[in-house]
Amino acid sequence: xxxxxxxxxxQTYHFNKLQKRLRRNVGNAxxxxxxxxxxxxxxxxxxxxKDSYTLLDILxxxxxxxxxxxxxxxxNLDQKQPGFPEHILPTYLQEIGVDYKIVQENxxxxxxxxxxxxxxxxxxxxxxxxxxxxxxxxxLGATKIALGHHRxxxxxxxxxxxxxxxxxxxxxxxxxxDDGKQIVIRPLAYCKEKDIEKYAMAKAFxxxxxxxxxxxxxxxxxxxxxxxxxxxxxxxxxxxxxxSAMQNITLSHMxxxxxxxxxxxxxxxxxxxxxGDMAFDEEQxxxxxxxxxxxxxxxxxxxxxxxxxx
Numbered sequence: 001x002x003x004x005x006x007x008x009x010x011q012t013y014h015f016n017k018l019q020k021r022l023r024r025n026v027g028n029a030x031x032x033x034x035x036x037x038x039x040x041x042x043x044x045x046x047x048x049x050k051d052s053y054t055l056l057d058i059l060x061x062x063x064x065x066x067x068x069x070x071x072x073x074x075x076n077l078d079q080k081q082p083g084f085p086e087h088i089l090p091t092y093l094q095e096i097g098v099d100y101k102i103v104q105e106n107x108x109x110x111x112x113x114x115x116x117x118x119x120x121x122x123x124x125x126x127x128x129x130x131x132x133x134x135x136x137x138x139x140l141g142a143t144k145i146a147l148g149h150h151r152x153x154x155x156x157x158x159x160x161x162x163x164x165x166x167x168x169x170x171x172x173x174x175x176x177x178d179d180g181k182q183i184v185i186r187p188l189a190y191c192k193e194k195d196i197e198k199y200a201m202a203k204a205f206x207x208x209x210x211x212x213x214x215x216x217x218x219x220x221x222x223x224x225x226x227x228x229x230x231x232x233x234x235x236x237x238x239x240x241x242x243x244s245a246m247q248n249i250t251l252s253h254m255x256x257x258x259x260x261x262x263x264x265x266x267x268x269x270x271x272x273x274x275x276g277d278m279a280f281d282e283e284q285x286x287x288x289x290x291x292x293x294x295x296x297x298x299x300x301x302x303x304x305x306x307x308x309x310x
Contacts, residue, residue, distance in 0.1 A: 023062060155170070
């Protein structure tokens, strides 16, 4: 290999920082929520999008250096949408040498039969897909099901539930299925979407676009996502602060009597476990702490060439 040029060295440096940041965020999420344990078999749901490719890549990377042993199997659900490029994922998975399974189920036909033309199909499609993936996890003996949702997905879901559902609820980083038989994890919970986009472009993953079904997009989610992206551009650090708020909840200062015993508050009682009255105090807002990250974005051409350089 010839000596690297200054530009190539710069590209490699930025990519390495990006990869380390993603690995650190995934590792921290796994540790904080006990996502993966020794002896686990993790079923990574691979859709062909940037998020699931990044999830699989980072988990394979961490697997090599983890202090515990866990197995990985990649699973793709071929829903028989017209035009779906069936060869792309098997070819990619064979090239990287990962155990995988392609599940073929005509959920596209079911959705088209049940949902009127022009209506969004995402809700029914999601329910069908979830049932098939749970069944596949049982067949494969998987102990964890890993999904590619990231920090921005979790924030968007929080606002969707507040705006349209009247609930303070988001995507949990770890959950158990209704029947108690499956544990679902989201190892990208601490990862920013823009980092994932850069990483996917740099790695040149063979992306399969999610527009094959012809369904209308989830317009409510699009509106919320654009709102968050606007805030991120206009007020750098705001999304980081909002996500921190999701991890720092003061129940005594919310309004849910099922989670905090407001009726039990009595004159002269101990304040142990209760944050004091700040209603008349000016809030002390600490300065925002920015994560050490590469602030100089890759150009498109740099992204394309990084894979060859690294």
